[in-house]
Amino acid sequence: MSPIAAHAARDRLRIAIQKSGRLAEPARSLLAACGLSWRESRDKLFCYGESLPVDLLLVRDDDIPGLIADGVCDLGVVGRNELNEQAGERAANGLPQAYCELRPLGFGGCRLMLAVPDEWDWQGPAQLQGRRIATSYPSILAAWLREQGIEAGVVELSGSVEIAPKLGTADLICDLVSSGATLRANLLKPVETLLESEAVLAGPVREFDDARAGLMAMLLRRMDGVLARRDSKLLMFRAERDAVDALARLLPEADPLTALPGGEDGPLSLQTMCHGAVTWQLLEELERAGARGLMVLGVERALE
């Protein structure tokens, strides 16, 4: 598809997500929670949107920023690490910014970190002067080194960055870390964070002037409704009026308790929206303080 054809007016929205890998499943379920459904094509690279004119393109995560820049896709779910790296690369090549981060999505969390051999006595970035650093993120790393005023060699590797110090191809590495197990297994320790990353919804910097504008606004509104409520739980229970103050004190993070309309006498039916985990321990404390018939319900979506 030529870039000119790709930028032509369209009445369907096209979203690129990872075909397989860490972000594939959570991206799909987030979009499904926004009310999208697809008819899968046989090769499963393109999924035709059934419930709405929103199609999916299943690709490698590295390809997503470029697909948005070229107008082949309108939106994409991609790690901030990948998006920022490719944005830096574009800038270094004198190309204009072509995409931006529209929403952080709350999954695929990790950090881009510098990690050094365990035996190093880490005293700060000045120690990096003249060293060789292996990474798949040369542009983010180069920008960080510039900021720190350090001149170091950047060894670009596309994978297995963590074994570079062992192989002698670099002195230290700059790579994504989530649990830290990979670093530990390779006798490395994390010392500096260059970027806090997570999956993001990326889109073009220019605005749509066709049917895609309305589709995108609707999708964003629905997504906000899903994301804002993702960690919310509706807590319902009964309690006598004189227990309400003590119960409210046990729920400092929750919205104010509201009583459902009911009879004048007897226990109240109460509910509140809790944000974050509602643990068994909390439920037991509420019970001891007089709550009965406790029920915790997940919130799937909300329009505010």
Ligand code: PRT
């Ligand atoms: O085939 P395709 O190119 O699409 O997949 P990929 O292999 O390039 O990507 P994938 O699925 O590995 O990662 C996709 C995105 O997930 C990344 O761009 C990040 O935004 C995000 N993510 C979250 C991670 C990690 N956590 C992560 N831990 N990506 C990679 N890792 C790797 C890291 O590079 C290191 O090798 O996992 C290892 C470290 O993990 P821990 O748990 O041992 O610290």
Ligand code: ZN
């Ligand atoms: Zn990739």
